[in-house]
Amino acid sequence: MSTPARRIQPVPSFWRQPQRPAILQQIGNTPLLKLERVTAGLRRGVEVYAKAEWFNPGGSVKDRPALRMIEQAERRGELVPGKVIIDATSGNTGIGYALVGAAKGLRVALVMPENVTAERKQVARAYGADLIFSDPLEGADGAIRLVREIVAAHPERYYYPNQYDNPDNWLAHYHGTGMEIWQQTQGRVTHFLAGLGTSGTFMGVGRRLKELNPAVQVISVEPADELQVIEGLKHMETAIVPKIFDPSLKDDELRVEADAAWVMVRRLVREEGLFVGFSAGAAVHAALQVARGLDHGVVVTILPDGGAKYVSLGFFD
Numbered sequence: 001m002s003t004p005a006r007r008i009q010p011v012p013s014f015w016r017q018p019q020r021p022a023i024l025q026q027i028g029n030t031p032l033l034k035l036e037r038v039t040a041g042l043r044r045g046v047e048v049y050a051k052a053e054w055f056n057p058g059g060s061v062k063d064r065p066a067l068r069m070i071e072q073a074e075r076r077g078e079l080v081p082g083k084v085i086i087d088a089t090s091g092n093t094g095i096g097y098a099l100v101g102a103a104k105g106l107r108v109a110l111v112m113p114e115n116v117t118a119e120r121k122q123v124a125r126a127y128g129a130d131l132i133f134s135d136p137l138e139g140a141d142g143a144i145r146l147v148r149e150i151v152a153a154h155p156e157r158y159y160y161p162n163q164y165d166n167p168d169n170w171l172a173h174y175h176g177t178g179m180e181i182w183q184q185t186q187g188r189v190t191h192f193l194a195g196l197g198t199s200g201t202f203m204g205v206g207r208r209l210k211e212l213n214p215a216v217q218v219i220s221v222e223p224a225d226e227l228q229v230i231e232g233l234k235h236m237e238t239a240i241v242p243k244i245f246d247p248s249l250k251d252d253e254l255r256v257e258a259d260a261a262w263v264m265v266r267r268l269v270r271e272e273g274l275f276v277g278f279s280a281g282a283a284v285h286a287a288l289q290v291a292r293g294l295d296h297g298v299v300v301t302i303l304p305d306g307g308a309k310y311v312s313l314g315f316f317d
């Protein structure tokens, strides 16, 4: 006996909007992990948590702003079929754009300093992005200058999200990362620290947490000086300052030496099982510095990416 065909319900027009591709629905909602061993010696009332952003499908925190900047540009009609998304990126935002571009069928071109790690270049290429290299000696700022020249020469060809000046960068964290931290700590967070690259993470999470509880202390983390290279982080005093950065938000700032960041990266992978990148080491180093000065508190920081992209640097040998 044949079973009657199941009646397919008509799709209400509300649901007929273009749906986000499945892989892009996996962006955000990352785990918040309690640090258990590197925290030895802290007072009993102090807890330190870190948000594991390499759980995003493109492997870093930057999937979040990449997705929001592209979707909002589509909504506003600025990113139309045929235009190429182009931006300056030290790697992770580029991988985010390349992931979103691949899933949505959009072309992506990335301007990056030639000396970013081979793994980053290859991952961006794997997603189908075109790479344009800027002078390695000029760092992230050289990539910003070059992308501006390229876009000025062919404005009709490109959509330039400009992650350094685009409010959708920090809004991705305001609506996503910040809210998640609030919920995952049941509103108990007392201190938040994040490294400054574009400052999107710091600004978005910081604004959201302060809105929810003005007593939350937000602390920025930067390399100790312009010679300390911590991939993903900027030394603001000597860099092109992103327009989205408002220093008046921060309650305090901490400077980290590159060596201290690496020591912490190695401790995190061996003592906690957290295989993270360089800026994550800097963030946890700074978070522990804050935590050591507290009797009670819930300190939260961000682990922006995983360690696999850095193995060619040889630090894990």
Ligand SMILES: Cc1ncc(COP(=O)(O)O)c(C=O)c1O
Pocket (backbone or CB within 6 Å): 060, 062, 090, 091, 092, 093, 195, 196, 197, 198, 199, 200, 201, 202, 231, 232, 233, 277, 279, 280, 304, 305
């Ligand atoms: C590894 C890494 N850490 C930290 C950051 C800083 O994040 P934000 O740009 O939100 O300040 C970035 C940004 O690209 C990054 O790639």
